[in-house]
Amino acid sequence: MEYEFLKIERIDGISIMKVSAPKSLNALNSTILREIGDFVENLDDTTRVLIITGDGEKAFVAGADIAEMANLNEEEGYKFGALGAKVFRRIETLDIPVIAAVNGFALGGGCELAMACDIRIASNKAKFGQPEVGLGITPGFSGTYRLAKLVGQGYAKEMIFTGKAIRADEALRIGLVNAVYEPEELMPKAIEMAQKMTENAPLAIKYAKQCINESYDLVVEDAMELESRNFGKCFATQDQKDGMAAFLEKRKPVFNAK
Numbered sequence: 001m002e003y004e005f006l007k008i009e010r011i012d013g014i015s016i017m018k019v020s021a022p023k024s025l026n027a028l029n030s031t032i033l034r035e036i037g038d039f040v041e042n043l044d045d046t047t048r049v050l051i052i053t054g055d056g057e058k059a060f061v062a063g064a065d066i067a068e069m070a071n072l073n074e075e076e077g078y079k080f081g082a083l084g085a086k087v088f089r090r091i092e093t094l095d096i097p098v099i100a101a102v103n104g105f106a107l108g109g110g111c112e113l114a115m116a117c118d119i120r121i122a123s124n125k126a127k128f129g130q131p132e133v134g135l136g137i138t139p140g141f142s143g144t145y146r147l148a149k150l151v152g153q154g155y156a157k158e159m160i161f162t163g164k165a166i167r168a169d170e171a172l173r174i175g176l177v178n179a180v181y182e183p184e185e186l187m188p189k190a191i192e193m194a195q196k197m198t199e200n201a202p203l204a205i206k207y208a209k210q211c212i213n214e215s216y217d218l219v220v221e222d223a224m225e226l227e228s229r230n231f232g233k234c235f236a237t238q239d240q241k242d243g244m245a246a247f248l249e250k251r252k253p254v255f256n257a258k
């Protein structure tokens with residue numbers, strides 16, 4: 001499918017998806033949300049890591065499209081929120097790691113998109129915030145859930161109730177991002193991290209991601225059982241056989257499984 005608002009690049013096993021709506025600082029309208037949904041649903045089997053970033057130098061994603069939302073009624077508002085929530089949940093539950101390379105404004109739905117990714121790294125120009133209450137709405141793409149999970153309820157409530165935007169260094173301090181780089185270093189660092197991941201066993205990464213994602217919502221015994229089960233499943237993979245044989249034979253492993 002040809003995308004109007006996405007630019008897709010490919011470097012070996014890494015796919016890079018750039019949200020590209022320059023006239024609105026990459027704000028997410030329903031067409032973009034559907035395009036993202038289509039793209040992640042149809043990722044080819046050879047993609048081992050997905051990097052999501054924003055086109056241009058100013059914005060990752062400046063939020064959901066306020067012009068599109070302005071005249072929605074209650075039912076339409078619900079549907080718009082649910083569409084984004086579903087697409088973002090699909091990103092979160094992909095079998096592969098997803099890295100958000102936050103190159104500028106990540107506000108509202110932009111912050112929510114970054115939070116649906118497994119890992120966030122940012123340029124020192126990035127700004128994060130959930131300014132929705134200033135527009136008379138709540139966060140709507142699962143920001144109340146994920147922000148509180150990532151930074152704790154107290155700081156999430158401060159950000160959401162004040163609507164304030166925080167700089168990348170503050171996002172780093174509170175654990176919203178893993179690292180902050182000069183703007184020109186951001187994509188090389190994202191690709192370097194992704195490449196490191198592509199050297200490892202894809203099924204093991206998939207099972208580990210599933211454990212981390214799901215264990216938050218489980219009691220500890222169930223989380224331990226899930227991990228034990230996934231650990232066991234690794235022993236049914238060729239990756240485990242070759243990964244351990246390679247160590248013992250002092251050579252590099254060859255990981256092929258998806």
Ligand code: HXC
Nearest residue numbers: 023024025027062063064065066067081107108109140141
């Ligand atoms: C629609 C947007 C937009 C948005 C920016 N633009 N953000 N259009 N929706 N979220 C447009 C502007 O209208 C403007 O268009 C152009 O992009 C450039 O933006 P400026 O405001 O001129 O740039 P600047 O002065 O540098 O300010 C940058 C900014 C500001 C601080 C990021 O644009 C801003 O505050 N944007 C809105 C951020 C926001 O509130 N996001 C949350 C939205 S609610 P023109 O035509 O004038 O050039 C949300 C809800 C999610 O995300 C859940 C939904 C269910």
